[in-house]
Amino acid sequence: MSRTSVAAAMLLAACPAFANDTTAVFETGGLVFGRTFDIEMVKEDLFISQEKVTVDYVFRNSSDKDVTTIVAFPMPDIEASPYSDVGIPDTASDNFLDFSVEMDGKAIEPKLEQRAFAASIDVTEELKAHNVPLLPFGDASTAALKTLSADITDDWQRRGIVIPDGYNDDMDTMVPYWKLRSTHWWDATFPAGKDVAVSHVYKPSVGGTVGTSFYYEGKFQPNFVGYQEKYCADDTFKRAIEQATKANKDGYTPYTETWISYILTTGGNWSLGTIGDFTLTIDKGDPKNLVSFCGKGVKKIGPTTFQMKAKDYYPEHDVDILIMKPANFDAPAEDNGK
Incomplete structure (x- = not known):
């Protein structure tokens, strides 16, 4: 199954990153x-x-x-x-x-x-x-x-x-x-x-951090490979992080991380092994947030909502969602979403 990502709504703000202060999900x-x-x-x-x-x-x-x-x-x-x-x-x-x-x-x-x-x-x-x-x-x-x-x-x-x-x-x-x-x-x-x-x-x-754990000192850290695999964080997502960091006068990446996980693979345990008509809708909560998750044919259907639909869907992957929240709302949002 092709796995593409969604990244949306960048905001430039200021927030120091404390990657060791996390809440698990x-x-x-x-x-x-x-x-x-x-x-x-x-x-x-x-x-x-x-x-x-x-x-x-x-x-x-x-x-x-x-x-x-x-x-x-x-x-x-x-x-x-x-x-x-x-x-x-x-x-x-x-x-x-x-x-x-x-x-x-x-x-x-x-x-x-x-x-x-x-x-x-x-x-x-x-x-x-x-x-x-x-x-x-x-x-x-x-x-x-x-x-x-x-x-x-x-x-x-x-x-x-x-x-x-x-x-x-x-x-x-x-x-x-x-x-x-x-x-x-x-x-x-x-x-x-x-x-x-x-x-x-x-x-x-809902888990998360009080800062950004995968980007600091002007570069993506080695742990970002895991984010790319788990959340399909692509080039659009990376550019949003880089631009927000460069625009922040304090030099910090101005986002906190939020994680949500849903076990979807058990949906393949029924008699046909597939979900006949599957719809996934994800709401990132605020237009200024970034969101990234894996999916095929994802469409933006509202200011904060993204949706994918599939027929005879075999759930070979669980749903893992990354939401990046700006620390402050000092500038208008720029939509970088697909």
Whole structure:
């Protein structure tokens, strides 16, 4: 598949780059079915922005019998560490991506399966027994760990469930170190020979930096090769970065980075292995932002939106989006987009 990039809307501003201050991004994706080869993905309309992801599907049961199966939405695994910062929309909720779903316009109340692991050993019941929230990020988990006895704390540290908060040079305070695996799921029946519409919405995990990590000291750094491969950052994108940097009197590249990832390859798991009618729409959020992502036949359909359409689409690549945001809005935008 040909992979081209989109780069749009340059603004000249001023912002120093601090490449070591980053927030990681969780990769999220679409629905997964139980064991069945009778259901086709007839259509997928995928919209991605920094505020929300919406996915509208049409599934078809191609058999002559009704099919009842589990439909699941796997959440990204959360691996706790005091040395990392990750983009979690809501650290106070088990439904930390604010996931919701409808089937044929009717709201579904999915079940939530959550398990915690340390050194590949399930420690879910131990955490629950001591009233420790399973979500390892957030104030609630850290506060609950402070209530544990010294014996339990020592045991959990030995087993890799918790570790000292070395990031803040506090070796007496324990912080979570377990992995959380979460899945929303529900039973669904797909009538024989009929189409069923399924829609779900959630808040994406958004990562980024407070500066530009791939261009400084007047040149693209070696890590830019990864940006070219992952986001298809092309010559148009490179020129926008270079021109903005030259125009900035402080000599810094005047952008911060924002990353969003969506796992699309699971869309090839249906009975035909392809998505019959696929539409991808990406909203960069502000006309002054730059955006780059891989796609074929991408068109600009609005001041901030880009779209690609395909028939019988085989999702061989996931969707990775790079949005560059100017630090200040002191000049009118110049559109360099395709």
